[in-house]
Structures are given as C-alpha cells and as structure tokens.
Amino acid sequence: MQKTLIIGHDRKVSKVTIGGQNQLVFLGGPCAIESREHARTMADQIGQICDKLEIPWIFKACYDKDCRSSPDSFHGIGIEEGLTILSDIRSEFGVPVVSDFSDAAWATATGEVIDLIQVPAYLCRQTTILRAAGETGRPVHLKKGQFMSPWNMKNSARKIEATGNSNILLTDRGTFFGYNMLVNDFRNFPIMAEAGYPVCFDATHSIQMPTSMGDISGGQREFIPYLVRAAAACGINALFMEVHDDPPNALSDANTVLDLKYLERILAQAKLAHEMRLDILKQWGEDRVHLDD
Amino acid sequence: MSISTTDLKVKDVLLPPDQVPVMGPTTILKQALEKMNKFHLGVVCVVDEEEKLIGIFTDGDVRRLLLKSQKPFAALFVDDISVHATACFTSISASSSLSEAVAVMEEKEIWDLPVVDQDSKKFIGLLHLHPAIKAVMGL
Numbered sequence: 001m002q003k004t005l006i007i008g009h010d011r012k013v014s015k016v017t018i019g020g021q022n023q024l025v026f027l028g029g030p031c032a033i034e035s036r037e038h039a040r041t042m043a044d045q046i047g048q049i050c051d052k053l054e055i056p057w058i059f060k061a062c063y064d065k066d067c068r069s070s071p072d073s074f075h076g077i078g079i080e081e082g083l084t085i086l087s088d089i090r091s092e093f094g095v096p097v098v099s100d101f102s103d104a105a106w107a108t109a110t111g112e113v114i115d116l117i118q119v120p121a122y123l124c125r126q127t128t129i130l131r132a133a134g135e136t137g138r139p140v141h142l143k144k145g146q147f148m149s150p151w152n153m154k155n156s157a158r159k160i161e162a163t164g165n166s167n168i169l170l171t172d173r174g175t176f177f178g179y180n181m182l183v184n185d186f187r188n189f190p191i192m193a194e195a196g197y198p199v200c201f202d203a204t205h206s207i208q209m210p211t212s213m214g215d216i217s218g219g220q221r222e223f224i225p226y227l228v229r230a231a232a233a234c235g236i237n238a239l240f241m242e243v244h245d246d247p248p249n250a251l252s253d254a255n256t257v258l259d260l261k262y263l264e265r266i267l268a269q270a271k272l273a274h275e276m277r278l279d280i281l282k283q284w285g286e287d288r289v290h291l292d293d
Numbered sequence: 294m295s296i297s298t299t300d301l302k303v304k305d306v307l308l309p310p311d312q313v314p315v316m317g318p319t320t321i322l323k324q325a326l327e328k329m330n331k332f333h334l335g336v337v338c339v340v341d342e343e344e345k346l347i348g349i350f351t352d353g354d355v356r357r358l359l360l361k362s363q364k365p366f367a368a369l370f371v372d373d374i375s376v377h378a379t380a381c382f383t384s385i386s387a388s389s390s391l392s393e394a395v396a397v398m399e400e401k402e403i404w405d406l407p408v409v410d411q412d413s414k415k416f417i418g419l420l421h422l423h424p425a426i427k428a429v430m431g432l
Contacts, residue, residue, distance in 0.1 A: 149367060149368070151367065151371045154321075155371065191368070
C-alpha cells in the first residue's frame, strides 16, 4: 500500500496530494533563488502554466548551493534572505514550496518555512542530515544519490522513519554510468515504490553530465522530453524539473535547467502520459510477472 | 520429582522467545540471516506488534529463494523478511504432549515447531527437534 503525502502546512497555500491514484504533481522552479524578483517571476509564470493545465504544483528553489564544481560558482543567496523570499512566495502565490538544506543546523529554520524539505542526492546516506530532515516534521523529499542502488534507498528512508516521520517522497535523478555521465534505469521506480512511498522523477538533473566541462556540469537537455514521457508511462507520482526563463544566464545548473518556453508542452505530455497509465492500469491492472511460486 | 517422558509437555522443552530469532516484519533479510546464525537455528519467527506469530522463514526457504530469485544479493538482503516469510505454517500449543509434537514434526518433516497460544496466537516459543528428542529419549 503506497503512502499518500499531503504537502502544505498552513492555509496560506493550496494543499497538494502526492501518491496513489492522484494526479501527477509538478515540483519546479529555478535551481537557485537568484533574487527576490527573479524567484517571484518564475513562481508567477510557472503557476500560470500549471493553472492552465490544471496540474498541482510545488515551487522549488534553493537558498544555498553547496554542491558546486568550482569555488567560483554561485553559492546561493543565503538562508536568512532565502527563507524570507520562499515564505513570501508561498503567501503571495498560495503555492507550497520545497527547498533543500546541506547543513543539519539549518534544518529547523528551513522546516519552519517550507512545506516539503529536500535532502540533496549527494547527502542521501548522511544520517545526521536525514535525522534532521525527519525531525522537522515536514514531508521529506529524498533524492536517490547517483551512486545508490534503488533498493538501498530503503536504508535511507528507515533513518528518517526512526525520527517518527514516515512522509517521504523518493526521487530518481539518474545513476552514474562511469565518469561524468548519468543514465536512468526505469526499474528504479517500481523498486523504490516497494518501500511504500510515492516516487518522483527528476528530469533535469537526470540529463546532467556531472562536472563534464571542467569547472561546471554539462547536460543534454534535448533528452528531457523523452525521459519525462518514459518516466510518466513507467509510473511516477511526481515530476521534478528545474526551470529558468534564461538558461544561458542561470546562476546555477545553466546546462541542465529547462527553458521556461518548453514547460507547458512537456507538462502537458507528462500529464497525458500519467493519465493514460492510470487508465491502462484501471483496465488491465498491474501484471505481477513473477516466477511461479 | 522426575517427570515421566510420556508425561512431558511441549512447555517443558520449548525454547523461550529470548533463545529464538524473533523479529518484526520489517526486519531486513540480511539481519534475519544473521540472527539465525547467532541462535544456531534454521528458522526465524516473525511477530507483529502484539507478539502474534505471523510468519516463519527457514533454511529451506533460503535455499528455495536463492534458486528462484534473480535479484542481486544486495537487493535481496534489504527485502523485508515479511516478503519472504511463510504465513502458512504449522504450530502447536504449549500444553500439547511432547510425543504429539514430535509426531507432527515427523509427519511434516520439520526440525522446528513454533509454539503459540491457540487463542491469542501469541508466540510462546519454539520446539526444536534436538532437545525434544533428547527429552523423549530421557537423555
């Protein structure tokens, strides 16, 4: 039985349900909070697209980017200003927000503002971080490390469960295939779902080529539409994409963020593929193609 | 006062829960196997929150699983024990006679027989063949 998550911790935002037979949920926004005005613009424009498509969504942006390829890379706007901006965005647009933290000391403050607390993929085994995330009491967005097998994500989930928090969203963001390259194994979704939690596909990080360009990461964003359709058909409860209105000048993940101009088309396809899958399962059920018992 | 071997009951010979690998349903397979080794027994007993016996997993189940499953070991090891435990098992009450219990073990060709309260289904212990035979033979 898959857990259903309710995202949204007060009446300022429209609550979003993730899991089960519910609608596909979109988690999206710029990788980093670049400025108050830019974050507001992105929230407004993404919100308009999601409203038009009737897709429930959660705004994503981070105040600290600790996993950069270079000391010269943009490190983020900082926790104090970042959380103030996120708090204002959720009030102004009525949308729940998701953001990550990379220092356990930031968890409590982050959890007081945001609706869905994110554990970065690189930190998905770190007990202190997982415990801190669980102890916020907020639902936890737990991304599978690129080095992790899907079945071992249950170990990470158990660390969060140990805090009494069993509201977890498990996300695949690609798996290392040698050096500087990620691939997607779509078996990861049913395998991770065996842990009993809803699953999510991070399309824009999946096409990342980690640190492939010396001091920054590259990416093949031309594959985003293919991977989104495949993941939605395979079976996901949420779709995660970082979106920017000017990718070449994005301060973080410029080579992987999706150009805002494509968002509506891709979300429409994802929604359709998700609904078709639900219809197929309604008619046929899921075949448990196991060896004979 | 000595007890005649013919009067022996299961409760006189059973291994109490603290001498048996007992675990909850979300214990992973790897930990279950380690517990089997620790207790030198070829069975684990899976109990729910009310200590009701809900499944058993034996050495034979391990052999069958290894031949059937195509999962990598790393994936099998993190499966919940409840996924692979047998929910359909034979049990006996503590007040049953030992000879009756041994007859059941012989008929079923099993080494271990869980002992449960027949009303509450709570796990009481495990009848292991070796101490049972010793008792029956008066050794």
